[in-house]
Amino acid sequence: MPSDTDAGRRTPRRDAAENREALLNAAVATLAADPEASLEAIAAAAGLSRRALYGHFAGRDELIAALIDRGAERLVAAAGTIDHADATVAMALLGARLWDAVEHVRLLAQVALRRPYVERAASALAPVRERLAALVERGVADGSVRSDIRPAVLARLVEESALAVLAEAARVGLPHDEGRRLVMLAALGTAGLSWREAGALITDTPELTEEA
């Protein structure tokens, strides 16, 4: 029984689903390099024709929307699993998780400031932002995070700094673990820790040295 309520339609073919995935992956890679790449370029990167792309997505907007949802979903999932008694450790962990999904993060960061998609990206990423904000507040409360900047503002600054360092590390092409370390250091530095404190925190905490 391949159909629930579908009126006499077969199940979608397997390769079609694969091609859809290929298109999304190609879009991530292509748009990360050039945020305004043509659908022609994206389809070609996926090994398909431009015409075929329209068989999967109604147009550019729908493709981008799918991309946002897909990327945000992964980030939200990654951010949801982290938890630690020490707020600063949790923040560093969050940074490490982001680094493990660099391409998605870079795409979101690019798209998140393009006019038509800002809102969608923002609402899709809201859970991650709220999580970070909660960590910042907790850190301020127990004195492990700076208190000279309003928590709401500080949360955004930590996010922006970490993103900037992440983008730079990705552009230069740093090795995986070095990039992760830099992102964690950026988050901790913006949170107010000195470089020795941040370094000690990372080396003393096994969870931060392990792979995902």
Add this chain to the structure above:
Amino acid sequence: MPSDTDAGRRTPRRDAAENREALLNAAVATLAADPEASLEAIAAAAGLSRRALYGHFAGRDELIAALIDRGAERLVAAAGTIDHADATVAMALLGARLWDAVEHVRLLAQVALRRPYVERAASALAPVRERLAALVERGVADGSVRSDIRPAVLARLVEESALAVLAEAARVGLPHDEGRRLVMLAALGTAGLSWREAGALITDTPELTEEA
């Protein structure tokens, strides 16, 4: 003697020069909001017709090039005047100067990662980058700046963090002195100082509290 070697050409009219300036200013404002705004929009923002714009600039590329040179010139001039025995103070001062020219900085930051202009922007801004790199090295040498990241990389990270915070502060529309403070704190935090050290440095150093 209105002509040096010009073969029989009069001096340019006064209003023409004013319009050229108006076009450049309009371009800064318009492109900061939307990096891919049309020449139509830019000309309109300057109170001119699109056709008139072509009387001043051969096309989009020449306009952008003029914009880059103009913005970079101001930043280089601003960065050149700073000097202080303490490397960290000098870095904070550099951040403050950048904040005093937010619009130009934002434009350069936007343009500096668009393909055709990357090189021009990079070479025009090279003096500022070299200055920052020198300050970082000096700071590492005297122990006031972190030594857990290679100086060359660290200089880029300080730059990126400060830029990210600057962009965020400008977007939210923070008051002038609050934004300047945040940019300084971002630079110092990435340089390795704890938030208390950075705060103390700013309040204890008169040059950092004064206006430009």
Add this chain to the structure above:
DNA sequence: GATAACTTGCACACTGATGTGCACGTTCGT
């Protein structure tokens, strides 16, 4: 192996932006 799903390649229409030519007003400089 028959059939529907999928892809391809082409053609076409449409849009937004760019670049240019030209005739006609307006304004500055002298």
Add this chain to the structure above:
DNA sequence: ACGAACGTGCACATCAGTGTGCAAGTTATC
């Protein structure tokens, strides 16, 4: 006040990207 410089408005050509229709070929699936 005269002439040149400048701006305007229009027309026109061009170009890249988009979105769609259709016929023909290929491939998965039953």
